[in-house]
Amino acid sequence: MAMLMIGELARRTGVKVNTIRFYEDIALMPKAARTDSGRRTYSEADVKRLKFIRNGRDLGFSTEELKSLIALSEHPDLDCGAAAAIARRHLLAVEARMSRLMLMRRELERVAANCDGGRMADCQVIGAIAEAPSH
Amino acid sequence: MAMLMIGELARRTGVKVNTIRFYEDIALMPKAARTDSGRRTYSEADVKRLKFIRNGRDLGFSTEELKSLIALSEHPDLDCGAAAAIARRHLLAVEARMSRLMLMRRELERVAANCDGGRMADCQVIGAIAEAPSH
DNA sequence: TCTTGATCCTCCAGTGACTGGAGGATGTAT
DNA sequence: ATACATCCTCCAGTCACTGGAGGATCAAGA
Numbered sequence: 098m099a100m101l102m103i104g105e106l107a108r109r110t111g112v113k114v115n116t117i118r119f120y121e122d123i124a125l126m127p128k129a130a131r132t133d134s135g136r137r138t139y140s141e142a143d144v145k146r147l148k149f150i151r152n153g154r155d156l157g158f159s160t161e162e163l164k165s166l167i168a169l170s171e172h173p174d175l176d177c178g179a180a181a182a183i184a185r186r187h188l189l190a191v192e193a194r195m196s197r198l199m200l201m202r203r204e205l206e207r208v209a210a211n212c213d214g215g216r217m218a219d220c221q222v223i224g225a226i227a228e229a230p231s232h
Numbered sequence: 233m234a235m236l237m238i239g240e241l242a243r244r245t246g247v248k249v250n251t252i253r254f255y256e257d258i259a260l261m262p263k264a265a266r267t268d269s270g271r272r273t274y275s276e277a278d279v280k281r282l283k284f285i286r287n288g289r290d291l292g293f294s295t296e297e298l299k300s301l302i303a304l305s306e307h308p309d310l311d312c313g314a315a316a317a318i319a320r321r322h323l324l325a326v327e328a329r330m331s332r333l334m335l336m337r338r339e340l341e342r343v344a345a346n347c348d349g350g351r352m353a354d355c356q357v358i359g360a361i362a363e364a365p366s367h
Numbered sequence: 368t369c370t371t372g373a374t375c376c377t378c379c380a381g382t383g384a385c386t387g388g389a390g391g392a393t394g395t396a397t
Numbered sequence: 398a399t400a401c402a403t404c405c406t407c408c409a410g411t412c413a414c415t416g417g418a419g420g421a422t423c424a425a426g427a
Contacts, residue, residue: 104374114375115415123413134422136375152332157292160413184344191337195330197287202326209319239403249404250386258384269393271404295384 100138103129110147117147125150125160125167157194162187235273238264245282252282260285260295260302292329297322 107114120126121137126147129137146167153163166187242249255261256272261282264272281302288298301322 102374113415116413118377119414134375136422153336154413155292156329156332156336157290181344184340188337188340188344191333191340194291195333195337197291198326198330198333201288201291202323202330205319205323205326209316209323237404248386251384253406254385269404271393289384 100130100140101144103137103139106139106143106147109144110151112147112151120147120150120160123160125164235265235275236279238272238274241274241278241282244279245286247282247286255282255285255295258295260299293322 101109103114103117106112107117112120117126118137121129126143129139129143131137149167150163153166154160158166169184236244238249238252241247242252247255252261253272256264261278264274264278266272284302285298288301289295293301304319
């Protein structure tokens with residue numbers, strides 16, 4: 098399979114070159130193999146992993162959380178009870194986030210609809226989101 | 233109405249004292265009124281605003297985005313077309329986030345269920361999330 | 368073959384959004 | 398009057414990047 102250089106990996110994933118190197122430093126990405134002249138090379142698996150990291154970061158997971166999620170999916174031999182527990186813990190966080198996002202969406206929809214072509218009488222964006230469940 | 237000190241505001245919102253002062257510095261929170269001895273005082277409106285900020289930050293909005301959302305809800309006299317446009321822009325971001333969170337939730341549910349009391353055969357956490365739509 | 372331009376390398380300084388602590392003033396309770 | 402909590406300002410540190418300097422490497426064209 099064709100190996101890619103760091104620039105191509107960056108283009109395919111939307112993660113900057115410097116950021117990819119940074120991820121290697123903090124071990125979020127594995128140490129890349131190198132060509133004779135020292136350039137990093139990547140595979141399709143790296144593209145997937147990096148896309149996952151990008152999405153995860155964007156959704157507000159920390160690099161440490163992503164490491165544990167990656168570990169979860171990379172060690173099928175891991176103790177199942179432990180894996181399930183980690184998954185459930187992440188699940189709770191995901192669900193809390195979703196319920197707050199739903200509130201925010203509803204309110205933004207209302208604002209966008211109400212405002213359109215009229216006066217903006219009572220924008221309750223803050224009021225609605227302030228009361229949303231925390232974490 | 234009773235005014236609160238910064239410590240009480242921190243307790244009620246879950247935002248640290250230092251962070252509240254930091255928000256004032258960057259104008260995410262308005263300059264707080266002061267007592268004669270120089271201590272900051274806050275109202276119920278500040279509690280709401282800060283809860284909103286906390287939720288918003290937690291959901292991954294930047295302080296600049298939150299400033300624009302707050303401005304949106306604080307100026308009902310603002311041009312409605314502009315306000316609706318800002319709201320719709322945020323709406324798109326919120327929807328993209330939700331669809332990725334839904335994918336992550338589905339996969340975590342599957343992992344949690346499949347793993348429980350068996351061997352973890354094929355954890356597809358990364359595979360599933362890697363292909364999710366990006367922002 | 369030589370050169371030009373793109374890409375790569377390492378190293379380091381800067382940014383955004385906090386977080387924690389030093390050093391000192393103020394408020395309240397005994 | 399003495400504690401002790403809470404407040405103040407200022408500043409250094411952390412996390413997760415981001416950008417740039419200074420220099421090597423490579424592929425393509427004159």
